Amino acid sequence: MNWLSADRLRLVVPALSLAVLLAAVFWIQPRAMSYTGLNLLFNLAVPIALATIAQMLIMTVNDLDLSMGTFVSFTACVTATFLQSNPLLGVLILAGCVGVYAVLGVVIYLRNLPSIVVTLGMSFVWGGLAVLLLPAPGGVAPDWIRAVMVSKPPFVPMAIIASVLIAAVAHWIVIRSAFGVVIRGVGGNERSVTRAGWSVLRARASAYALAGVFAVLAGMCLVGLTTSADANIALRYTLLSIAGVILGGGEFVGGRVSPIGAVIGALTLTLAASFLSFLKISPDWQIGAQGAILIVVLALRLVLNRHEGRTAR
Amino acid sequence: MSVVRALYAKPWIWSFVAAIGVWLVTIAFTGGSSAGGLAQAALTFAAFSIIVGIGQMFVITLGPGNVDLSIPATMTLAGTVALKIMDTNDSLILVGILVALAIGLAIGVINYGLIKLLRIPPIIATLSSSFIIQSAAISYNRGIRIKPPAALAEFTTATTLGIPNLAYFALLVSAVAWVALEKGIYGRWVSAVGQNMRAARMAGVPVDGVRAGTYLVCAVLASLAGLLLSCFSGGAALNMGAEYLLTSIAVVVIGGTAVAGGFANIPGIWGASLFLFLVVSMLNTYGASAGIRLLLTGVIIIAVIIAASRSPRA
Numbered sequence: 001m002n003w004l005s006a007d008r009l010r011l012v013v014p015a016l017s018l019a020v021l022l023a024a025v026f027w028i029q030p031r032a033m034s035y036t037g038l039n040l041l042f043n044l045a046v047p048i049a050l051a052t053i054a055q056m057l058i059m060t061v062n063d064l065d066l067s068m069g070t071f072v073s074f075t076a077c078v079t080a081t082f083l084q085s086n087p088l089l090g091v092l093i094l095a096g097c098v099g100v101y102a103v104l105g106v107v108i109y110l111r112n113l114p115s116i117v118v119t120l121g122m123s124f125v126w127g128g129l130a131v132l133l134l135p136a137p138g139g140v141a142p143d144w145i146r147a148v149m150v151s152k153p154p155f156v157p158m159a160i161i162a163s164v165l166i167a168a169v170a171h172w173i174v175i176r177s178a179f180g181v182v183i184r185g186v187g188g189n190e191r192s193v194t195r196a197g198w199s200v201l202r203a204r205a206s207a208y209a210l211a212g213v214f215a216v217l218a219g220m221c222l223v224g225l226t227t228s229a230d231a232n233i234a235l236r237y238t239l240l241s242i243a244g245v246i247l248g249g250g251e252f253v254g255g256r257v258s259p260i261g262a263v264i265g266a267l268t269l270t271l272a273a274s275f276l277s278f279l280k281i282s283p284d285w286q287i288g289a290q291g292a293i294l295i296v297v298l299a300l301r302l303v304l305n306r307h308e309g310r311t312a313r
Numbered sequence: 314m315s316v317v318r319a320l321y322a323k324p325w326i327w328s329f330v331a332a333i334g335v336w337l338v339t340i341a342f343t344g345g346s347s348a349g350g351l352a353q354a355a356l357t358f359a360a361f362s363i364i365v366g367i368g369q370m371f372v373i374t375l376g377p378g379n380v381d382l383s384i385p386a387t388m389t390l391a392g393t394v395a396l397k398i399m400d401t402n403d404s405l406i407l408v409g410i411l412v413a414l415a416i417g418l419a420i421g422v423i424n425y426g427l428i429k430l431l432r433i434p435p436i437i438a439t440l441s442s443s444f445i446i447q448s449a450a451i452s453y454n455r456g457i458r459i460k461p462p463a464a465l466a467e468f469t470t471a472t473t474l475g476i477p478n479l480a481y482f483a484l485l486v487s488a489v490a491w492v493a494l495e496k497g498i499y500g501r502w503v504s505a506v507g508q509n510m511r512a513a514r515m516a517g518v519p520v521d522g523v524r525a526g527t528y529l530v531c532a533v534l535a536s537l538a539g540l541l542l543s544c545f546s547g548g549a550a551l552n553m554g555a556e557y558l559l560t561s562i563a564v565v566v567i568g569g570t571a572v573a574g575g576f577a578n579i580p581g582i583w584g585a586s587l588f589l590f591l592v593v594s595m596l597n598t599y600g601a602s603a604g605i606r607l608l609l610t611g612v613i614i615i616a617v618i619i620a621a622s623r624s625p626r627a
Contacts, residue, residue, distance in 0.1 A: 066559075111619055114572035116380075120563055121614035128608025135604070239382075239440055246437050252378050284455070288448025291441040298433045298441075 007258070010249035014264040017247075017297045021271050028278045039157035043225055045270035046149075046162045047072070048240055050218035052248075052266040053170045053259060055241035057211040060174065061204050062187045062253050063108065063115035067123035068215060069238035071097070073231055074130040075219025080139025080229035083220075087142070098212035105208030109201055123238070130231035137230030141223045149224030162221075163263055170259035173210070183207045187255025244269055247297055268297065325569040328584030331617050332591055339595040351594060353477060357545075359586035360479035364538040365557050366564040366582040367490045368531030372435075373565050375524055376507040376574035379435045381531045383424060383443035384561050385554030388539030390450040391416045392549035395540050396459045403462045410540065417536030420446060421529030428528070429521065451551060458548035469545040479541065486534070491579045500577070503527060507574030563589060567617055588617070 025041065026033045032041055051072050058065040065071075075097060083090030104122065108115050151158055174180040182203045185193040194200055218237070223229050246252075247268055248261025272293045276286050336355070340348040365384050372381045391413040399409035420442065427438035460466070471478055494500030502523045505513040514520045538557075543549035566572055567588065568581025592613055596606040 107619070113618055114566060116562065116572055117566040117618050118615060120559055120566075121611045121618065123559070124607045124611025124614065126611075128604045128606065128611060130604075131607060132602070132604030243437060243440065246434060252434055252436070282452065284452035285448045287451075288445040291444025291448075294437065294441040294444070295427060295431065295433065298437060299431045302432050 010258055011261050011264070013297070013300045013303075014248045014261045014268065017300065018264050018268045018271065021268060021275055021293075025271065025275050025278060028275075032278075035152075035155075035157055039152075039159050041271060041274050042157070042159035042163065042267060045267045046159055046166070047218040047222035047225070047234070048237065048244065048270055049163055049166050049263045049266040050214050050221060051234070051237045051241045052244035052262045053166060054211040054214035054218065056170075056245045056248075056250055056257050056259060056262045057174070057183070057207050057214065058115070059242075059245055059250060059252060060183050060187045060255050060257050061105075061207045062255070063119075064242070064252070065119045065211065066116055066238055067119040067126055068241050069235040070123040070126040070130065071212075071215050072219045072222065072234035072237050073229075074126040074133070075216045076223045076226075076229040076233050077130045077133045077139065077219075077231060079145065079220045079223040080141055081133060084140050084142045094216050097216060098209050101212030101215075102205045102209035105205040106201060109204045127231065134229060134231050137228060139223070139229045141227045141229075145220055145224035146227065149221060163267060167260045167263040170214075170263070174257065174259050179203075179206065184255035184257070187253065187257075240266070240269055243294060247294070249301070269294075325578050325581030325584055327617060327620060328568050328581050328588050331567075331613075332584050332588035335588060335591040335595050339591065339598050342595075342598050349475075351591075353472065353475070354594065355587050355590045356480040357477040358590045359583070360477065360483035361538050361542050361545075362557065362560050362564050362586035362589065363483040363582055364486055364541070365535050365561045366568070366586060367486060367579065368534035369561040370565045370568075370570050370577050370579070370582060371490075371494075371503055371527045372531045373562075373570060373572065374503050374507045374574050374577040375527055376510060379507075379524075379574065380562065381424065381439045381528065381535075382436060382558065383420060383439040383446060383532070384535040385556075385558045386443035386446035386450065387417060387420050387532055387535040388542060388554035388557060389549065389551060390420075390446050390453075390539070391536030392539040392543030392553065393450045393454045393551075396461055396543055396549050397454055399462050399465075401460050401462055403464045406462055406465055409462070409465075413536045413540040414533055417533035418529060420536070421525075421532035424532060425525045425528040429525070447551075454549070458550065460548055461544035465544040466547065469541055479545070482541070487579055487583065494577055494579060499523070499526070504575055504577065507571075507576070509575075560586075560589060563614065567614065589614075 029037075031037055051068055055065055055068055075094060078090060078093050078097075081090075082093055104118060107113065108118055149158065153161060174184065182193060182198050183206070185196075185198070186200055186203050186207070190200055193203065219234070222234060226233065244265035245257065245262050246265070248258050248263070248265030250257040250262060269290075272290055273286075276289045281289055336351065339351060365388070369381055369384065372379050394416060395409040395413040398412050399405045424435075424439050424442055427433050427442060428435050431438070433441070461469075468478055473481065494503070502513070502518045505516065505518050506520055506523050510520060535554075539549075539554060542553060546553065564582050564585040567585035568583075569578045570576065570581065589610075592610055593606065596609055601609065
């Protein structure tokens with residue numbers, strides 16, 4: 001067995017891109033190379049990483065969630081209103097959201113519906129609910145979430161600890177646990193999973209429910225950082241989360257995903273934004289430059305894929 | 314059994330049933346007084362979704378993973394640049410239209426270049442390019458609103474024989490697309506690529522050419538729609554394409570085109586575009602708040618999708 005297996009190799013490019021980007025940021029702004037600096041750089045990556053893991057779980061079973069952004073916005077609104085003023089009701093609502101995700105997984109499978117369209121419809125539903133809940137920006141983050149998000153553990157900033165923790169937990173669930181093998185199997189070859197005696201229905205429902213859990217956590221973390229919420233707070237998470245999974249070496253079909261890569265992808269995307277503001281690029285071209293970074297990193301993958309093709313798994 | 318088979322044959326039927334249903338519910342509320350005006354407005358606004366929807370339909374038909382997310386940015390850039398070049402001058406209209414088309418062509422080439430040469434998945438490739446296109450539009454004009462030339466503004470807002478000019482234009486585009494899809498070799502090729510790319514390649518279909526052409530067509534239609542929309546609304550705005558990201562995908566799929574690719578459907582795009590506009594105006598008529606409107610739009614979309622779903626799993 002080669003130590004540099006294909007799966008490990010898939011992590012090389014994302015990790016390298018992150019390292020290069022980080023080095024560039026330190027080069028331009030040496031003061032970022034500190035406890036506070038790192039925390040500031042990666043703070044907002046925590047909710048994005050959670051949303052990326054949620055998207056990754058959906059992509060594991062060959063689906064795509066176009067409602068991720070509106071859903072995280074909605075859970076952020078719930079967190080800043082009900083969870084703060086009436087914790088029991090807040091928890092019930094968030095649990096209900098996870099239930100809705102499980103139901104979506106079931107309905108999409110049973111009726112053989114395209115996930116893109118169903119989640120597209122759901123994005124209107126979540127968006128509508130969020131606007132009903134908070135027509136204007138407002139709400140207050142519950143103190144305990146705020147306390148966790150701004151806590152200052154010794155030596156390593158919270159944002160880094162949280163990212164490592166998210167990556168580790170997701171890695172264990174998706175790569176190591178039996179459940180993870182089954183859901184990746186559903187993405188890879190549904191029929192063989194059925195033949196092996198597993199319930200595809202149950203696997204898909206749990207994958208969706210788990211994605212719901214991670215997305216709810218993303219909303220809660222986001223409110224912990226921003227202290228208040230609004231209905232459009234996380235709309236860009238839909239595209240960020242998809243890009244994060246792909247940047248991290250995941251693929252749209254076939255159950256080939258990498259949780260560690262997904263977290264690295266989310267960190268890279270967050271860092272790219274800071275990097276560009278350090279570069280003093282004209283604000284007009286900020287988004288454009290992000291697109292360019294995305295293209296460059298993905299072009300690097302081409303080299304990797306060639307290599308993988310030669311070693312032939 | 315024969316009823317089921319008939320529905321199989323006409324996957325677009327649901328979108329029309331839904332559109333007519335919503336129209337009836339709306340005019341029931343107003344007592345029939347605004348029936349004509351509502352139909353006219355629906356045709357006008359649906360025209361934009363139809364034009365971009367047809368481009369998106371060809372792209373989606375290419376098979377799983379194919380979707381063009383750069384449509385909104387393309388619309389914005391084409392509208393902005395064309396209007397600035399025409400500078401309210403009627404004599405420059407032809408130049409403006411050619412510039413818009415050239416922008417569409419260029420974006421199509423870039424999109425497919427990223428997909429083919431860099432092997433980036435289409436969703437991410439078009440997403441990344443849309444960021445760059447959007448930035449280009451921002452830096453080109455900084456959101457300053459320039460009025461469209463009078464003749465173009467007149468054309469896009471006027472009606473002929475009671476039907477909006479834009480609807481005629483959308484009909485023309487649809488007719489050409491229908492011929493290409495149902496009667497021409499291009500449609501066979503697109504469907505073949507979408508059904509099985511390897512088989513299509515072995516059967517001698519120029520797969521790369523077909524895919525490149527499709528991304529070009531989609532970008533050109535988007536730039537055309539962007540030009541028309543900016544003329545219709547009296548100037549280009551930087552966020553004017555935003556709603557067409559979801560709309561272009563929604564009309565294709567509600568209209569009965571297979572999301573997995575290989576089976577396209579043009580009449581359904583008309584039904585779905587009218588349906589989506591009518592749902593919003595119905596909810597407006599009933600005085601629903603923004604939140605309720607979004608919520609019900611979503612619920613109705615999902616209900617239509619479930620009602621129209623072909624094969625429940627055994």
